[in-house]
Amino acid sequence: MSELSQLSPQPLWDIFAKICSIPHPSKHEEQLALHIVGWATEKGFHVERDQVGNILIRKPATAGMEDRQPVVLQAHLDMVPQKNNDTVHDFTKDPIRPYIDGEWVKARGTTLGADNGIGMASALAVLVDDGVAHGPLEVLLTMTEETGMDGAFGLQPNWLQGEILINTDSEEEGEIYMGCAGGIDFTSNLALTREAVPAGFQRFTLTLKGLKGGHSGGDIHLGLGNANKLLARLLAGHAEALDLRLIDFNGGTLRNAIPREAFATVAVAAESVDALKAQVSAWQAMLKNELAEKEKNLRVELEAASDERPALTAGSRDAFIRLLNATPNGVIRNSDVAKGVVETSLNVGVVTMTDDNVEIHCLIRSLIDSGKEYVVSMLDSLGKLAGAKTKAIGGYPGWQPDASSPVMHLVRETYQRLFNKTPNIQIIHAGLECGLFRKPYPNMDMVSIGPTITGPHSPDEQVHIESVGHYWTLLTELLKAIPAR
Missing domain, CATH: 3.30.70.360 (Alpha-Beta Plaits)
Incomplete structure (x- = not known):
């Protein structure tokens, strides 16, 4: 049992601990991909992969929510492999060793992989948590985002059925991202x-x-x-x-x-x-x-x-x-x-x-x-x-902001209702995959949210425990609030 098992919400933290235990640096995430495919199949979900290795898992709507707009929860499978010079660690073979340090979860001498492991864990947790109400749901996990966005480049049209995409790769709780830089x-x-x-x-x-x-x-x-x-x-x-x-x-x-x-x-x-x-x-x-x-x-x-x-x-x-x-x-x-x-x-x-x-x-x-x-x-x-x-x-390409985005307004209203404060609407100077998704899915409404992660891409990476709880509350309430088609 990981010490993360004591954290809430579950099963998000348990799933994240499992992700940490399976090596998945960029270009070496196939072992994790195979584990997730097997896990989803065992749980009885519809699961398939495309020609570049992206994983798509489908789950029917909660009873009474079949008429809601279908949603895609999206994360990437790989993590950035960085370690301190005095740390002995082979990212292709050795597990990440997370631990709790006060209000944060960190890793011992390496990147933690909260980018984007927490987002991935949250999407998978939604699938298995029967207490989360939602409409028709898809989970899209993309390959090799950090070193070239291979999965996003290879995403084909007419594969996803969702009309709304929630990207989980943002790193500041209380901020809603509606645009990003290209590179x-x-x-x-x-x-x-x-x-x-x-x-x-x-x-x-x-x-x-x-x-x-x-x-x-x-x-x-x-x-x-x-x-x-x-x-x-x-x-x-x-x-x-x-x-x-x-x-x-x-x-x-x-x-x-x-x-x-x-x-x-x-x-x-x-x-x-x-x-x-x-x-x-x-x-x-x-x-x-x-x-x-x-x-x-x-x-x-x-x-x-x-x-x-x-x-x-x-x-x-x-x-x-x-x-x-x-x-x-x-x-x-x-x-x-x-x-x-x-x-x-x-x-x-x-x-x-x-x-x-x-x-x-x-x-x-x-x-x-x-x-x-x-x-x-x-x-x-x-x-x-x-x-x-x-x-x-x-x-x-970058992700061009859309100030009239219905899902962005819904996220803002939901956050305001839950936490009695107005979230910041932001454009991030980093590469999110949403810009590339626009080509095969030009009409998909997209937004990006996530917990607070500091020091990503460095051994100082850490994720704020309380912010993960807030992010989970926002995500699950947002799924409940998605309007009818």
């Missing part, structure tokens, strides 16, 4: 040349670590440190002066997570070692001063290394460092229409270096297509100036 991936690949490290040079690993990380959309406005950008900045300022020979650079693990750590392997002449050590100490003090309120655990470390590979030539070193240092990161523009909402941003998410190439992988988000196009153009220009090959791939 596109951008990669710059720079060819590298290498040469032998001169005799007498000493090798070191330079590590920038201890950053909070976070969601590259929902947290992009918080001013958090990006490890790739900070380490590039340090190298750009002193690589030439110290005659640093750059052997390796890698940082970040996911393009949709703000990178928490970055690593460089360097070599310097013996007579420059003391200067390098002094500079590392100065770098750390400078960054701690700049980011004192945001990144209290930031560290810059220098340790002896035994990497015997050749180093980049000065030309390759300078081209790479200058390109990464010049690549913009964070908020590009705030929205004029949706006050307090980021319009366009990008995250320099992953830098991967091999013997003869380095790839810089960014995720661009924008509420408007022209915003995405502007950043693509900017990165393309920068890449070409550096001699890199550039590519924009995997673009997906």
